[in-house]
Amino acid sequence: MLPRITTPDGVVFRDLNGNGVLDPYEDPRLGVDERVADLLGRLSLAEKVGCMFQTVIESGPEGALVEGAGAISKSATTTVVTGKLMNHFNVHQLGDARSAARWNNALQELAETTPHGIPVTVSSDPRHSFAENAGASFAAGAFSQWPEMLGLAALRDPDLVRRFADIARQEYTAVGLRAALHPTLDLATEPRWARQAQTFGQDPAVVSALGVAYLEGMQGPALGPGSVACTAKHFPGGGAVRDGEDSHFPYGAEASYPSGSGEAHLEPFPAAIAAGVTAVMPYYSKPIGLTLRGIDAAEVGFGYNRPIIGDLLRGELGFTGVVLSDWELINDNHVGGQVLPARAWGVEHLDPAGRLEALLAAGCDQFGGEECVDLLIDLVGSGRVAESRIDDSVRRILDVKFRLGLFDDPFVDEDAASAVVGAAEFVAEGHRAQAASVTVLTGRDRLPLGGTQRVYVEGIAPDAAARLGTVVADPADATLAVVRLQAPWEHRDDLFLESWFHQGSLAFPPGLRWRLARIAEACPLIVDVFLDRPAVLSDLVDVADVLVADFGTNDHALVDALTGVVEPVGVLPFDLPRSMDDVRAHPEDRPGFDDPLFAAGWRC
Structure with a gap:
């Protein structure tokens, strides 16, 4: 590290060009324009x-x-x-x-x-x-x-x-x-x-x-x-x-x-x-x-x-x-x-x-x-x-x-x-924002969750799931099911970086609805979908007792939102389409759909 030099009149500076002299661009007392002009005049083309x-x-x-x-x-x-x-x-x-x-x-x-x-x-x-x-x-x-x-x-x-x-x-x-x-x-x-x-x-x-x-x-x-x-x-x-x-x-x-x-x-x-x-x-x-x-x-x-x-x-x-x-x-x-x-x-x-x-x-x-x-x-x-x-x-x-x-x-x-970096105060504020941003699309009257449940979960870490009750392996043994999903995408991996980008269809595979319907027959079902894109949720609305969306929420923050530790007050930042046909017909530049499944600003 270059030493700090102090001039006879008390100015401390970094001798960036090593000439032992306080040049204008090194002088912290001068204005930015003057320092820029001085340095620019000294620089080689390279x-x-x-x-x-x-x-x-x-x-x-x-x-x-x-x-x-x-x-x-x-x-x-x-x-x-x-x-x-x-x-x-x-x-x-x-x-x-x-x-x-x-x-x-x-x-x-x-x-x-x-x-x-x-x-x-x-x-x-x-x-x-x-x-x-x-x-x-x-x-x-x-x-x-x-x-x-x-x-x-x-x-x-x-x-x-x-x-x-x-x-x-x-x-x-x-x-x-x-x-x-x-x-x-x-x-x-x-x-x-x-x-x-x-x-x-x-x-x-x-x-x-x-x-x-x-x-x-x-x-x-x-x-x-x-x-x-x-x-x-x-x-x-x-x-x-x-x-x-x-x-x-x-x-x-x-x-x-x-x-x-x-x-x-x-x-x-x-x-x-x-x-x-x-x-x-x-x-x-x-x-x-x-x-x-x-x-x-x-x-x-x-x-x-x-x-x-x-x-x-x-x-x-x-x-x-x-x-x-x-x-x-x-x-x-x-x-x-x-x-x-x-x-x-x-x-x-x-x-x-x-x-x-x-x-x-x-x-x-x-x-x-x-x-x-x-x-x-x-x-x-x-x-x-x-x-x-x-x-x-x-x-x-x-x-x-x-x-x-x-x-x-x-x-x-x-x-x-x-x-x-990662100070406890900052982490706590980020956690609260994650929970608060959860957006309830349907079934708010069933929230917040209370009491002790026998809970079946998918996509939730065991320690977070345990906060909801006793975790069971079979929906038939549960009094509540919570399933976390991610908005669908088509995996591509030909070009460099391509595999990182979630592109293509927004529709869930057809078997998902039927699998979730079986769970819902056994016990009330809460479905959370991470929306990094506006997925087509039409097939989930009549299956889930509670349907929520998140935009980056860890498992514990989601549990906080579902149990009322933090009120989920998020609203949709974009329209959710009813179908892929609607998506394909939609002008790429126009904000919003004529008839969305849920409109921007919606929360139940």
């Missing part, structure tokens, strides 16, 4: 370019740096930090709090060896809930566990969202996570879409209000040393994917707007911009027939879409922050024996250099999931990209680092991290 790439990284055992390609990372840590001069990383694997803090400090010490000691900004996808998806989110692990964002949407409480985001901020900053690749402001309008769990549902007004509360909790009133810089995604709304197929994959390349509801998808973003969101991420999708605010989108991926980024986001909406592309728009990603093609939808004919040039021309500042720094250096050297264009992006990127206070102190306290 250092500037290094700021513009953000690749995936992992922590090693006990917080060690991973020197060699990891499970998902492409290169050794030293290679990307000191060789490619990169200083933004999206971390996947993290250990316990102490190990995560130790890893951050080791990474920052490595960054100090670069020519100007630019500190690292570590980002993360959501990691406080249940869904484990290497392409979108991570289960809580050492962090306090909360419902998915759909569960917070079910509670419709901006104050609670703000509180959750503040807790997440405290836990993130404790281990050195200073950038959030969230909130997800997409509307959940296409029931089959795999990424609804991280959204705030289908209603643009609800998404806007909760999104702003989230930013207030994460970033604070202004970006500063205690903040986590947020990225609002996926501009201008990623939920309207054709046939519900996700745009990570070639078969999901298109966004479709048959009902002309594109403006509804855009609605949350002006609110986030007004709230000071640090960065905006366009989605992979290629829009078909989309016009927003009188601007016609090009039929290329949103990251390549000059009308969407330059004219709409920068021009019409006045966004001046960082535009961060979604991951791997330039190069194919090969992991093990699988491949995920570059999401260069609409510009597949371009080579990687051409794609990078097109992303810059569209207005992107930073390239997610990529580390091809030499490609950009060559584009500048050949005259295809002006260095002044590089400066424009790097100025925005450095501005964020300085405001976060990383140049003055990027290190964290391992002991403090252990005390903050």
Whole structure:
């Protein structure tokens, strides 16, 4: 770790370039604009370019740096930090709090060896809930566990969202996570879409209000040393994917707007911009027939879409922050024996250099999931990209680092991290939110459960089931049955990441209804369904005596909701369809159905 130097007039600073002099960019007394301008003028082209790439990284055992390609990372840590001069990383694997803090400090010490000691900004996808998806989110692990964002949407409480985001901020900053690749402001309008769990549902007004509360909790009133810089995604709304197929994959390349509801998808973003969101991420999708605010989108991926980024986001909406592309728009990603093609939808004919040039021309500042720094250096050297264009992006990127206070102190306290991450208070608040977000669809008059039961259970851990009574193995011997289910999906595992995404039909297999009916003949039946997507529940309504939905609730939290320890007050964040025929007939971009089984906002 670099020593702190004290000047004769008492200024303490980090001598990041090792020249023994307090340079303006090292001076904590100066304004951000002055420090950025000074540093930008000192940087080589390679250092500037290094700021513009953000690749995936992992922590090693006990917080060690991973020197060699990891499970998902492409290169050794030293290679990307000191060789490619990169200083933004999206971390996947993290250990316990102490190990995560130790890893951050080791990474920052490595960054100090670069020519100007630019500190690292570590980002993360959501990691406080249940869904484990290497392409979108991570289960809580050492962090306090909360419902998915759909569960917070079910509670419709901006104050609670703000509180959750503040807790997440405290836990993130404790281990050195200073950038959030969230909130997800997409509307959940296409029931089959795999990424609804991280959204705030289908209603643009609800998404806007909760999104702003989230930013207030994460970033604070202004970006500063205690903040986590947020990225609002996926501009201008990623939920309207054709046939519900996700745009990570070639078969999901298109966004479709048959009902002309594109403006509804855009609605949350002006609110986030007004709230000071640090960065905006366009989605992979290629829009078909989309016009927003009188601007016609090009039929290329949103990251390549000059009308969407330059004219709409920068021009019409006045966004001046960082535009961060979604991951791997330039190069194919090969992991093990699988491949995920570059999401260069609409510009597949371009080579990687051409794609990078097109992303810059569209207005992107930073390239997610990529580390091809030499490609950009060559584009500048050949005259295809002006260095002044590089400066424009790097100025925005450095501005964020300085405001976060990383140049003055990027290190964290391992002991403090252990005390903050997963603190008992935070865990208790998350548990209560899980229970409260349970949404009773039918049979509320049978709740809360009371008395001693002989209970038959499926999908519930024995210790939680025992709180309901004596657990029996046969419904015929039970006075109550509780069955937990998950919304159905079709397993796919051809392309890299594909197996993590819950896609395809929302209908349960036909045998399930008959099996549950047999249980219900023996004793009253409670069915709980985890809705990471709006499953077709029509076959369960007349079978279950009580039908509830959850959006990320552990077994004990569910028992708390069923027994009245915590009142289940959740409401549906999206409509539930009656059938797959209704789903297939539904316009991908339109919020809600004409005749849903249960409507958004419903609770029994």
